[in-house]
Amino acid sequence: MRLRLSNIHQSFAGQTLFTIPSLTLESGLAVHLHGANGSGKSTLMKIIAGLQRPTLGRVERLFEVSEKDNRQAVIYLHQQAYLFDTHVRANVEYGLKLRGERNPAKVDEALAWAHLEQIQHRAAHHLSGGERQRLALARALVLDPQIVLLDEPGSNLDMTSMERIRQMLAELRDKGTGYVLASHQQNLLSQDCDHNWYLRQGQLVAE
Amino acid sequence: MTELWQTLLQAISQLASGDEHLWGIVGVSFSVSLSALLIALLPAISLGFILAYYRFAGRWVAISILNSLLAVPTVVVGLVLYMLLSRAGPLGDYHLLFTQPAMVIGQILLCFPLLVAMSLSAFQAADQRVLETARTLGASRWQAFRTLLFEVRFALMAAVVTAFGRIIAEVGCAMMVGGNILHYTRNITTAIALETGKGEFVQGVALGIVLLSLSLFMNVTLAWMQSNSRVLRQVS
Numbered sequence: 487m488r489l490r491l492s493n494i495h496q497s498f499a500g501q502t503l504f505t506i507p508s509l510t511l512e513s514g515l516a517v518h519l520h521g522a523n524g525s526g527k528s529t530l531m532k533i534i535a536g537l538q539r540p541t542l543g544r545v546e547r548l549f550e551v552s553e554k555d556n557r558q559a560v561i562y563l564h565q566q567a568y569l570f571d572t573h574v575r576a577n578v579e580y581g582l583k584l585r586g587e588r589n590p591a592k593v594d595e596a597l598a599w600a601h602l603e604q605i606q607h608r609a610a611h612h613l614s615g616g617e618r619q620r621l622a623l624a625r626a627l628v629l630d631p632q633i634v635l636l637d638e639p640g641s642n643l644d645m646t647s648m649e650r651i652r653q654m655l656a657e658l659r660d661k662g663t664g665y666v667l668a669s670h671q672q673n674l675l676s677q678d679c680d681h682n683w684y685l686r687q688g689q690l691v692a693e
Numbered sequence: 694m695t696e697l698w699q700t701l702l703q704a705i706s707q708l709a710s711g712d713e714h715l716w717g718i719v720g721v722s723f724s725v726s727l728s729a730l731l732i733a734l735l736p737a738i739s740l741g742f743i744l745a746y747y748r749f750a751g752r753w754v755a756i757s758i759l760n761s762l763l764a765v766p767t768v769v770v771g772l773v774l775y776m777l778l779s780r781a782g783p784l785g786d787y788h789l790l791f792t793q794p795a796m797v798i799g800q801i802l803l804c805f806p807l808l809v810a811m812s813l814s815a816f817q818a819a820d821q822r823v824l825e826t827a828r829t830l831g832a833s834r835w836q837a838f839r840t841l842l843f844e845v846r847f848a849l850m851a852a853v854v855t856a857f858g859r860i861i862a863e864v865g866c867a868m869m870v871g872g873n874i875l876h877y878t879r880n881i882t883t884a885i886a887l888e889t890g891k892g893e894f895v896q897g898v899a900l901g902i903v904l905l906s907l908s909l910f911m912n913v914t915l916a917w918m919q920s921n922s923r924v925l926r927q928v929s
Binding site for chain 2: 537562567568
């Protein structure tokens with residue numbers, strides 16, 4: 487799958503936040519999106535995910551093989567993951583239920599991948615920061631997304647949790663899923679990215 | 694004091710005996726109020742959602758009007774509806790005055806602003822990430838809306854309980870547009886007013902017990918459900 491951004495212009499309260507003439511993102515790639523606080527990283531991620539429309543310009547999704555569920559191909563994860571007010575397993579099942587799929591084996595696999603199988607019946611609101619991030623990733627993984635967009639995933643996590651998330655991202659990539667990781671500084675997670683995007687003074691520079 | 698106890702005991706006995714006349718009045722109250730609540734619920738919650746999530750010209754005017762309507766006395770709503778439905782009124786041709794549908798319309802007008810205001814408040818208090826999370830996981834707009842309803846379910850249930858309590862206990866509007874007709878539009882509150890006026894306290898007290906028990910039951914149920922949800926969150 488390939489995402490193409492063309493002539494994106496985003497403004498806020500009459501002020502230009504950023505302008506991106508052209509940008510391409512492919513599944514399988516790991517990208518670190520750098521930018522200071524307030525530079526528009528989250529806004530850009532939401533535009534890529536289709537959660538927000540840019541002021542001007544368009545985002546095209548080009549499917550090379552088959553167009554599966556377009557709505558679940560690109561998944562955005564908030565800096566602080568929002569977990570539904572139910573138990574852990576039901577959170578993982580959420581996206582599958584939306585497409586009318588009952589697949590307990592797949593849910594079990596995702597829970598095991600995120601090391602959450604022991605607490606699958608615990609209320610999601612009582613998870614620690616690291617567990618919340620893992621659950622958010624498992625909830626995305628179970629849908630076989632092409633691209634995952636992670637907004638400051640390392641913030642408020644201890645080193646053990648960061649290391650676990652790093653492993654999960656590596657495994658995700660091995661399955662062919664690409665990810666964009668937004669953060670304002672280098673961290674353990676960004677080390678594995680092979681592309682860097684810099685969002686500075688309203689311009690995006692890709693390296 | 695002895696007389697009061699005797700009245701109370703007689704009222705309880707009348708309720709326990711399954712007095713057809715008494716329970717018929719209770720039936721009218723429930724039928725009218727539940728109909729009004731069911732009709733008003735979905736439009737009111739939808740309007741609450743629109744006011745919470747969409748920005749449009751006149752939004753604050755609409756919210757201010759709704760909040761003002763919360764304070765309108767039930768008897769004023771009854772008066773306006775009476776004028777609209779009376780033979781000389783613009784809706785007189787429908788012959789609705791002194792009918793149960795007229796009472797339902799009156800109670801819709803009473804509970805609608807309350808339901809909108811409380812659901813608006815529930816949606817405004819909801820985490821802004823709910824809809825984005827649902828959407829990014831593949832929910833359609835309707836599915837995301839349903840997810841949001843689930844997330845704010847206890848606040849919405851509180852709105853429903855409050856609205857039901859308001860309309861089943863109101864007397865002004867029901868008396869004016871219902872007319873207190875026996876076996877048709879006589880409900881709990883209009884019957885209490887009538888029996889008290891006649892000095893027949895037993896039936897009034899019996900119906901009062903029904904209202905108080907209902908209020909207690911609804912609020913205890915809501916509190917139990919909320920507490921159960923918290924217990925669920927703590928189960929490991």
